[in-house]
Amino acid sequence: MYKIMTAGPTQVRENVRMARSQECTNPDLDQEFFDFYRETCGLLSKALHTENEALILGGEGILGLEAACASLTEPGDRVLVIDNGIFGKGFSDFVRIYGGEPVLFTTDYHRPVEVEALSTYLEKDHDFKYATVVHCDTPSGVLNDVETISKILDTYGIMTVADSVAGMFGEPLNLSDSKIDILCGGSQKALSAPPGLTMLWVSDRAFRAMEARKTPIAGFYANILLFKDYYEQKAFPYTMPISDIKGLRTALDNFFEDQEVYQRHARIADAARKALTAGGIKLYLESGWSNTVTVLEVPEGITDQQLLYGMEKDYNIMISGCFDVLAGKVVRIGHMGENADPQKVSETLAALQGTLEKLGAQVSCDMADVFQQAI
Numbered sequence: 001m002y003k004i005m006t007a008g009p010t011q012v013r014e015n016v017r018m019a020r021s022q023e024c025t026n027p028d029l030d031q032e033f034f035d036f037y038r039e040t041c042g043l044l045s046k047a048l049h050t051e052n053e054a055l056i057l058g059g060e061g062i063l064g065l066e067a068a069c070a071s072l073t074e075p076g077d078r079v080l081v082i083d084n085g086i087f088g089k090g091f092s093d094f095v096r097i098y099g100g101e102p103v104l105f106t107t108d109y110h111r112p113v114e115v116e117a118l119s120t121y122l123e124k125d126h127d128f129k130y131a132t133v134v135h136c137d138t139p140s141g142v143l144n145d146v147e148t149i150s151k152i153l154d155t156y157g158i159m160t161v162a163d164s165v166a167g168m169f170g171e172p173l174n175l176s177d178s179k180i181d182i183l184c185g186g187s188q189k190a191l192s193a194p195p196g197l198t199m200l201w202v203s204d205r206a207f208r209a210m211e212a213r214k215t216p217i218a219g220f221y222a223n224i225l226l227f228k229d230y231y232e233q234k235a236f237p238y239t240m241p242i243s244d245i246k247g248l249r250t251a252l253d254n255f256f257e258d259q260e261v262y263q264r265h266a267r268i269a270d271a272a273r274k275a276l277t278a279g280g281i282k283l284y285l286e287s288g289w290s291n292t293v294t295v296l297e298v299p300e301g302i303t304d305q306q307l308l309y310g311m312e313k314d315y316n317i318m319i320s321g322c323f324d325v326l327a328g329k330v331v332r333i334g335h336m337g338e339n340a341d342p343q344k345v346s347e348t349l350a351a352l353q354g355t356l357e358k359l360g361a362q363v364s365c366d367m368a369d370v371f372q373q374a375i
C-alpha cells in the first residue's frame with residue numbers, strides 16, 4: 001500500500017476503520033440510530049460554529065454540490081458561479097443540469113477572489129437567486145474568503161452555496177459569522193474518514209427557499225428537503241449507510257480531541273511552501289494558499305507522470321497530479337487531516353527531491369531539512 005499524500009482522500013486512522021466494523025442495527029427502524037445520527041449532526045454543527053442543521057447524505061462529496069444546486073435551482077433561475085478554479089467553474093454544470101442559467105464571474109486562477117472586484121461586479125448585476133463559491137479549490141489550492149463573500153452576496157439578498165470539501169477541518173470556518181446558506185463537505189478530506197459521505201449545513205433561509213419553489217425538486221437522491229424533519233418523522237428518504245456514519249463519528253471525535261488542528265495545518269503548510277521555494281520549485285499560486293494542500297509546478301523538462309511514477313516506485317509515496325486546465329502542469333501534495341503530520345510531509349519532500357534529481361531537475365537545498373528547520 002502506498003502512503004497516500006494526495007489532495008484527498010487522506011489516510012484513515014485505525015480507530016475510524018474499527019468503528020466501521022461494529023455490528024449494525026436497522027438504521028431505518030431503530031430509534032437508537034436516529035439518535036446517533038442526530039447527535040453526530042449536532043457535533044458537525046458545533047465543529048462549524050453554527051446552529052444551522054447539519055445533514056449526512058450517503059454519497060461522496062460531489063453529491064452535496066449537486067444536491068445544493070438541485071434543491072435550490074428552478075428552471076430559468078440565474079445563478080452566479082464564482083469561478084477562480086476548476087471546482088468553482090464546475091458548479092455551472094450542476095446549475096445547467098437543473099435548468100438554471102449559470103452566469104460566470106471568472107477571475108485569475110492564481111489568486112483568491114478579490115472581494116472588491118466582486119462588489120463592483122454586483123453593483124451592476126445582482127439579479128441572482130444564489131451564488132456558488134469554493135473555499136479551498138483543490139486543483140490550484142487557492143483559499144477563498146467564503147465568509148466575507150457570503151456577507152457581500154447577502155446584502156443583495158443572494159444566497160450562498162459554498163464548497164468546503166477540501167477546506168473544512170483543516171482551515172477554520174465559522175458559519176455563524178457568515179451568510180452561507182448551504183455548506184458542502186465530504187468525509188474523505190481533512191476529516192480523514194473514507195470516501196462515501198457528504199455533509200451539508202443548511203440554513204433556515206435555504207429550507208424556506210426550497211419550500212417556496214413553484215416547481216418540484218428535480219431529483220430524489222439530491223433532494224435536501226426530503227431530509228427535513230427526519231427525526232420527528234423517524235424516516236430517512238433512503239436507508240442510511242450506518243457503517244460509514246459510525247466511521248465518520250469516530251473521525252469527528254478525533255477532530256474534537258485534537259486541540260491544535262488548525263495551528264498544525266498552518267505550520268506544516270507554511271514550512272512546506274518555504275522548503276519548496278528554497279529548493280527553487282515554483283508554487284502555482286501567487287497568494288491565498290490553503291493550508292490543506294500545496295500545489296507546485298512541474299519543472300521544465302520532466303512530466304508530471306514521470307514525477308508521480310518515480311515517487312510511487314522508489315518511495316512508495318503517492319501524491320496527486322491534476323486535471324482539466326491544470327492537467328500535466330502541476331502536482332499536489334496533500335497535508336490535511338491525518339496527513340497534517342510533520343514526519344509524513346518531511347518524508348514526502350525528501351522523496352520529491354530524490355525523484356526530481358533522478359529525473360535531472362535541480363533542487364537548490366535539502367528541502368526536508370529546510371522544512372524541519374521552519375516547522
Ligand SMILES: *Cc1c(COP(=O)(O)O)cnc(C)c1O
Pocket residue numbers: 008060061062087134136137138163164165166186189
Ligand atoms: C474532493 C473535492 C470534492 C469532491 O469531489 P471528488 O473529486 O469526487 O472527491 C468537491 N469539491 C472539492 C473542492 C474537492 O476538493
